[in-house]
Amino acid sequence: MSSPQDLPALGIDIGGTKVAGGVVQPDGTITDTARRATPGKSVRATEDAIAAVVDELAERHGGPLVGVGVGAAGWFDRTGDTVLFSPHLAWRNQPLRQDLAQRLQRPLWVGNDADAAAWAEYRYGAAQGSDLAVMITLGTGIGGGMVIDGRLQRGAHGVAGEWGHMRVVPDGRLCACGNRGCWEQYASGNALGLTAREVATSSPAAAALLLERVGGRAERLTGEDVATAAKAGDPLALELLAEVGTWLGQGIADMAAILDPDVVVIGGGVSVLGEMVLGPARERLERALPGRGFRPGPTVVGAQLGAQAGLVGAADLVRLAVAEGTA
Numbered sequence: 001m002s003s004p005q006d007l008p009a010l011g012i013d014i015g016g017t018k019v020a021g022g023v024v025q026p027d028g029t030i031t032d033t034a035r036r037a038t039p040g041k042s043v044r045a046t047e048d049a050i051a052a053v054v055d056e057l058a059e060r061h062g063g064p065l066v067g068v069g070v071g072a073a074g075w076f077d078r079t080g081d082t083v084l085f086s087p088h089l090a091w092r093n094q095p096l097r098q099d100l101a102q103r104l105q106r107p108l109w110v111g112n113d114a115d116a117a118a119w120a121e122y123r124y125g126a127a128q129g130s131d132l133a134v135m136i137t138l139g140t141g142i143g144g145g146m147v148i149d150g151r152l153q154r155g156a157h158g159v160a161g162e163w164g165h166m167r168v169v170p171d172g173r174l175c176a177c178g179n180r181g182c183w184e185q186y187a188s189g190n191a192l193g194l195t196a197r198e199v200a201t202s203s204p205a206a207a208a209l210l211l212e213r214v215g216g217r218a219e220r221l222t223g224e225d226v227a228t229a230a231k232a233g234d235p236l237a238l239e240l241l242a243e244v245g246t247w248l249g250q251g252i253a254d255m256a257a258i259l260d261p262d263v264v265v266i267g268g269g270v271s272v273l274g275e276m277v278l279g280p281a282r283e284r285l286e287r288a289l290p291g292r293g294f295r296p297g298p299t300v301v302g303a304q305l306g307a308q309a310g311l312v313g314a315a316d317l318v319r320l321a322v323a324e325g326t327a
Contacts, residue, residue: 004322007066011315014072016088021053024315028124067107069314071116078158107327109318113310118145120313125304134261138270142184187247192223245277249284267303
């Protein structure tokens with residue numbers, strides 16, 4: 001009889017507008033994919049989409065599957081049974097694991113998608129062999145996860161890894177969480193767009209090339225516009241990206257004082273800009289690291305698994321849960 005570690009698993013990633021899934025082999029490769037749109041944000045619509053993706057993949061695969069791992073953006077309780085809050089899906093205190101277990105009738109792991117991505121990078125990507133790996137996902141906001149001594153760490157209440165809500169500027173920009181000065185207001189895709197709009201409004205001449213992209217309407221500038229301009233060599237766009245990188249490096253230095261990771265993996269949409277962000281981040285980390293000159297700091301690297309990391313990690317986590325009898 002095959003061990004769970006030798007069998008493929010299904011990984012599911014719940015997004016704001018779609019559910020994506022894949023058949024993930026034990027070595028982390030994806031051999032088949034499927035997706036369904038979720039036009040509404042209701043729990044039922046999302047569960048219907050998950051069930052459809054699972055059924056489609058299982059039918060095409062035809063062979064044994066160890067189980068289903070499901071990752072979603074949001075805060076989960078320690079057990080992973082309940083979604084405490086998911087801003088993209090507008091869910092609160094939703095018993096997702098129980099609902100899906102009844103619906104799918106398969107071994108199941110349910111948890112935060114950034115935790116799943118962190119696990120995937122530890123198992124198959126940029127953090128392999130790490131003793132203490134931190135993943136930071138830079139997208140609309142900032143999320144992440146950590147793996148310590150080969151175990152995914154979710155905190156006493158299951159909500160560890162919300163790095164984006166560390167306060168880096170007292171009384172700074174208002175965050176969607178209700179606080180001011182959160183890290184993600186300065187080092188995320190949204191922050192990039194916000195800073196660009198501020199600069200374009202206060203200094204339109206300096207932002208002339210950026211403004212050309214949006215018909216002179218500063219309020220329309222987004223982080224994606226800045227990224228595209230930076231790739232084309234726009235000096236202001238490159239400067240704005242460097243500022244995001246500098247804020248990123250400052251936050252990593254603060255995390256290093258608390259956690260002392262050996263590697264920090266940067267993933268998410270902003271990370272695809274590579275050294276335009278990571279270079280300034282490393283420079284700031286080197287200057288801001290507590291005890292610099294007397295201690296080693298973490299290595300800062302880009303993620304290797306891209307947008308599929310959450311799906312791959314969720315599949316491997318259900319494989320682990322089955323092996324440990326917790327699925």
